Amino acid sequence: MLALQILVDGFAISALYALGATGFTLIFGVSGVLNLSHGALMVLGAVAAWAATNELHVGAYLAALFGIAVTLIGAFATYFVVVRPLQTSRAIPKEETEIFVLTGTLLWGIMIQELIAYFFTDNAKTVLPVVEGVVNILGVRTPQNEIFTAIICWVGIGVLWLIVNKTRSGKAVLAASMNPRGVTLLGFELSRIYIAIWAIYGVLAGIAGVLLGMFLGVSSYSAGPLTGSAFSIVVLGGLGSVSGSLVAAYVVGYLETVTAYMINPAYRFIPALLLLVVVMYVRPQGLFGRR
Amino acid sequence: MMRPSSIRRVLLGGAAALASLVTLTQAQAADPIKIAVIAEAQAIAGASIPQAAQLAADEINAKGGVDGRQIQIISYDNKSSATDSVRAFQRAVSDDKVNAVIASYISEVVLALEPWAARLKTVMITPGAASNEITKAVHNDYEKNKYTFHGYLTSAELAMSVCDGAKDILVNDRKMKTAVIFSEDAAWTTPLDAGYKECLPKIGLQILDHIRMSPDTTDFTPIYNKIEGEKPDVMITGISHIGVQPTVQWKNQQVPIPMLGISSQATNSTFWKDTNGAADGVLFQSVSGPGIAMTSKSVPFADAFNKKYGNFPSYAGYTAYDEVYYIADAVKRAGSTDSDKLVAALEKTDWEGTIGRIQFYGKEDQFTHGLKYGKGLITGMISQWQDGKQVAVWPPEIANGKIRFPSFIKAQNP
Known part of the structure; x- marks a missing residue:
């Protein structure tokens, strides 16, 4: 019974992690940017969706779309206000660009987090669920919302796979993540590819944020841990490897769920972090890393 | 026999001295109470604290202040951090020269400030922290810690209030027999849980588990x-x-x-x-709520707050509002803002606030400078969220509705 419970609960949370981490790893793969404002952007989407319901009085679907749109705008702002100016700045030595971008996005994330706390308090908010009620899966009472979350996450990942593998611009993105210089030689504008991946990232992070808001609820405090778990997942899976991130999301998701059920919910994040340390020692390129 | 010129000099000097004395008292009268x-x-929960304090100060000032002195509220955002709070406390006392401090709803923060209230000899009252340790420190070292007052119920009293309510509405009305304690791991819940463990079996609820x-x-x-x-069962x-x-x-x-039980965010x-x-x-x-006449002052305050800020106060709003009033009352009775005189006057507080009748426990009592709990003083109340509203369900004297559970709850109705 407990095993079934863990199986069902772990699946939904892992799917959510997978969706959140996919965009994160894609950006790293293509442009070498580790976006540490990731968690704050997810929280932004969830809080925007909450505000849409409670301040603008729109329905659940429209609120969810509004949340995703706000995260998308937030992602573009991250790229145009923080990342690109730092990448193109002549004042920063080239070998230090990455560390500047890392610090820049970290500070940007903190700014977003503080603004959310300032305008909407640091108390948790929850997004109006699109579906309500529970169903019985083999004796496990499961919220329909949880099933909905898992389905949307996998549909999102599926659509991303189709775009990347079946469309011309998607293929260019994929190629760019393997060899950025090669893509420019083929006549693609790298800057346009960057904009495309930040758009994909914004939508994915927005969906993940809104779903998390429906499923568990988020507060401005969630920003740090969310960035942390996305970071763990992509390092574990191999930085830049999308399939590695998907597998790692499930490893981390289930490890957390098992810990929460079998040991103590307070310790749920610890085993995944220990695993991360071990992976860094034994296999620094991650489970499916390319380098 | 003095020469006329000397007399004139003495008289002039005296007049000058008198004149300066008069201007001095006038200046003092105009000095605000900070x-x-x-x-x-x-x-x-915390956002209501400065807002409610300002509302109380505005009301007192509109009526002419305290003996002609206006009340000035200076607020500091502590960002829920104990270190930021200590810095704010030091700045308030040494730079802004405040006469008293109203601080925080977090026990960890108040416990960090308590030694500073002692060192800087400045009256501090918390509107929302609950840990028993706050009053225990006053009891154990009265001379040092007497500047701290606890303007909200201690955890032990909160547990009592919950048990008193649970006895009527769960055990007597719904024949419940078993309970699980469900609390967060924090300074204020250690004594709360100890209180629950003591009083729940007494009212007839067997404790099956204790989850922190x-x-x-x-x-x-x-x-x-x-x-x-x-x-x-619950x-x-x-x-x-x-x-x-x-x-x-x-x-x-x-x-x-x-x-x-206690669910502070639910009071918002x-x-x-x-x-x-x-x-x-x-x-x-909770200690009060919108539309609930705990005393004759509760509803007018909640409505005035809502009118001014667009939402109803949190529990710490009620207590902060009362605190400004009884600090003002104590200043008036003490005839001074001197800290020691203020402490003595606050100890004699007998003030009808928005949450009940406010009196403090004395030096010999277990919870020195904590609020007295009991009928005719403060009892607290139990409310329930129903259709977007907080409905008072206990005690019967103030109840304005009946308990109603959502359909997924399998609890008997009487």
């Missing part, structure tokens, strides 16, 4: 699962830092066990919105 408010402006969660918990599914397996809560998330997940997962009028209505059916202890 009260610092150090609070968590970014948390819903990390305040960082985001997914409560495993906890609810465990509790459901133990089949208690979950007795002790939560403040968390609130929205466990409530929403309780509803989403349709956990069939009712919740009653925004809780319904924050949980998208998942709060429906949640029973929580």
